[in-house]
Amino acid sequence: MKSLSNQVVSMKPSGIRRFFDLAQTMDNVVSLGVGEPDFITPWNVREASYAALEEGYTAYSANAGLIELREEIATYMKERFLVEYDPTSELIVTTGASQALDIAFRALLNPGDEVIVVEPAFVSYGPLIELAGGTVVPVACRPEKGFRLDREDVEQAITERTKAILLCFPSNPTGATMNGDELAQIAELATKYDLWVVSDEIYAELCYDEPFVSFATLHDMRDRTIVVNGFSKAFAMTGWRLGFTCAPEIVTREMLKVHQYGMMCAPTLVQFGGLEALRTRDQHVPSMVKSYRQRRNYFIQALNEAGLPTHVPGGAFYAFPSIRHTGLTSEEFAERLLVEERVAVVPGNAFGESGEGFVRASYATSLEQLQEAILRIQRFMKQFEVTVLKDSHS
Template identity: 65%
Template sequence: MHGTKTYLSETATRLKPSGIRRFFDLAASMEGVISLGVGEPDFITSWSVREACILSLEQGYTSYTANAGLLELRQEIAAYLSRKFQVQYAPETEIIVTVGASQALDLALRTIVNQGDEVIVVEPSFVSYGPLVELAGGVPVPLETRGADEFKIQPEQIESVITSRTKALMLCSPNNPTGTVLHKEELEAIARIVKKHDLLVISDEIYAELTYDEPYTSFPAIEDMRERTILVSGFSKGFAMTGWRLGFAAAPSTILQVMLKIHQYTMMCAPTMAQYAAIEALKHGEQDVEEMKKSYRRRRNYFVQSLNELGLRCHLPGGAFYAFPSIQSTGLTSEQFAEQLLLEERVAVVPGNVFGASGEGYIRCSYASSLEQLQEAIKRMRRFLSRL
């Protein structure tokens, strides 16, 4: 840099690069790797959804949409949330279409966080939560969950980290990386604390479609929580539309209209053709989602049982497509285990510590791979463990 002036933002400079990327990049440079690393469906987007996108292009729908997104899409999102999760939002004023759920999270935090506000981040957590809080000027406060509790939040833990600066709680159920799903009673216990301490909740429900053992409960459906919640979701996981970069947020209009202002200045609108595709996904895509879900459930059952048979203790995840087994019995750290497994047996997994301190001693394995690949991965892991 010239002289004594530094041109870079201190906040941005302090951010650590994503730990997931490092392993993914390493795996990509090697031959014959089975990757259980990336959080992405192995299905391609349904043909009818792709066709709706192609049709929109052929008809020349290539200009901007309204900042908040196509009204027809917002109406379909509202209908879908009401039908599937029993939560009601006004499409005109309470729903915004975003560039992936990631942008919705960013907008939510920038909308509610003042400099120095604390946001409780339940860990292990998706790698972007803490950095997004920091970029919004806030302070992420980790709330560590334990494998012994199947990584479920204990309400008394929340109270132990609340201070006068606490503004919000970030929830993710089904959880990335643990696959843990919070049931209605567990959400109600959290809601009582949220109300008592006058907090807001950012509820990341991107995996809501992918729950396997019981109906899903959306956080704003809990009594008195709709007015305190920013619901974030999207099309990437449930509808296998990761590359389309389309998400949404739903919130009371007082919050949502401020999110919309930031969105106007930073993004204008989400891609037009992706929005037309999403309308089709919501109207006619639920059968395809069910088929994917059945396939994931079969793979989950096989993979988690196999991990336990290998001696890598793993709870049965209720949702998403991740297993989060303990590797503590090996005596290796998460990083050592993941690196050696990749170099020796060409299986890529993500070390648990990248998701927060409480993820140390675990690895994240995505079972969004074919059954044949999962079987081969288990075979290689068995070989690796027998040598340790």
Template identity: 60%
Template sequence: MELKTTYLAKHVRDLKPSGIRKFFDATAGMKDVISLGVGEPDFVTPWNVREAAILSLEDGYTSYTANAGLPELREEIAKYMERDFCVTYHPESEITVTVGASEAIDIALRAILDPGDEVLVVEPCFVSYAPLVTLAGGVPVIVQALKENDFKVRAWQLENAVTERTKAIMICSPNNPTGAMLSKAEMGKIADVVKKHDLLVLSDEIYAELVYDELYTSFAAIEGMREHTILVSGFSKDLAMTGWRLGFVCAPAEITEGMLKIHQYAIMCASTMAQHAGIEGLKNGRTDVAEMRKSYRQRRNFIVRSLNEMGLACHNPEGAFYTFPSIESTGLNSEQFAKKLLQAERVVVVPGDAFGSVGEGYVRCSYATSMAQLQEAMTRIRRFMENL
């Protein structure tokens, strides 16, 4: 019997591989590489948070938790959201603990989308957004946050992209890869579009704690937006817990109930020991977060100044831990620049078009690495620029 040429579903076959992963794979076997490509803190998870996980194991907490997560963790998340972001969520019916923010985004999209529903995806953005819309049966509609607006989307752009099939808007503020952050006023104008067309907003707020110059405003805190918002966050970035895979999603009860169904069947529950660590992080980890934020701010100031001095025009990111310098002055496109830099100087950056076509002419540089590594990376990039 002749076998089929492929067993893969068409929508999976057509997905493009991550543009980030390609450059990490290219460094395999290379020595003396400095990576400015990974969106991962160089800090170790605070000791008291790690110790909480160890104690949970020693105390025998190795069983499943409730599907939505440990009640105490959900209560702490509710307190945290109200205290720090002025948004009130009921821990029993409006909060779900997930396997990282990535799972939260996935189950949110699968819960709200019918086949053919459109989602406005603001680019540049994290590489998984549009693919996850596609995998959920939806249609990603790209809205470009333009460089002349410091990569901040304007409400009129979203208004112009809305059709009768539009179900939701996906935003990330502070943004990955640009570090741009929407102001309260800018969110208010987007909220007008949301209310006019009765849309949902999937707001990725994973970098909310890493803001350097202004107070952060949650989209759910904008007047009238709580019932329109699915708020995604987690512990990976602010508490340096990437490998723990612990996130959460807050949403109105009806949407939470739908997400929980998917979570039950696909995941069961997040790691028990990670959840105990998360409780400790929310209760007693804020000092560590403040120290990390202070360090990131110093690194941001250094890398932005260095890139501008060497002719790579770079706006000042307001949050997250990425810079998005223009490389147009070199005459190279984003992928050529990243490849040549890696070959010549062993420095990894990510081509800007990995985050959407509007990112062409830019590269993403993460400053979530030590100051010593950043200083050496800037020395190498400066030498690379001189030798072009």
């Protein structure tokens, strides 16, 4: 029998899923591992899909998605993020933001093209780039800068083969954000070196301290930026698998080809749910954001008090505490915390080498669960107190 794809065989399984799957085999686990809202999709959104089914909307939609949904996305982007797109030629409705990233890279990259990826980075970025024939060039965000991206670090990584920069702010896994002035520094590099920018804005609604700035709104960036967004995080619709791209027509038409052959269209019933979610977003999103902010404030303070130094994340719903002082690797810490105290977190090295020495803990769960997790983490950390005290007096 002939061998399988070397590229796929050599890929590592997701570090997030490995610990999540392990946790599912255990009893009494508090899971802080998977980045998924604990809210149920609002009833009116579910009802819209039920109604579409009852009315017989079971056929394919247009490849790019229902025109009503694309028009509503265009309105959303204009009103919420101050950037305009033509719903007939610059928007594609996708099967989740992950598929949006996939078609973006397939449309952009030729074999050997380099993509600068901001690390720590979501686990799918590297594999999606490599499957499209590209080469990943990681640029680390430093913890001493709150995991914000440094212009000089990016510029040093640019070569003649660099095709694009991939950004995700608010960040998964660090929760870091960047303001308009900071992002403008990266925009200047995109112009200077004629680069595309893929901006994963899936956490755009989940900013707690500063207003979100869409990269496409920066000077001269609209026509060199592919914005990726979706309904999973802010609208509590992870299982619906609904996302979208906003980009200039020159690249949208090429992404649409990939989408046509690989997916045909996003599920029609799901699109009706997304349409209702956008139309009624002010009824549900603000209350969820308020709840996440309250949980963040409690959880970050509690982690610091438990002996895990943690920067205050400006967005998303992740804490990224340092575990370096324990003497354990990220994987050792995560595995021991799971086995000894039944708390599931994700090793930081799942998000790239720069994530080593940290773990990711999602606070997208109830306050009661977070409080129980903190009690267990405090108990777990007692065994390291002697070491920490000794180090602090050395």
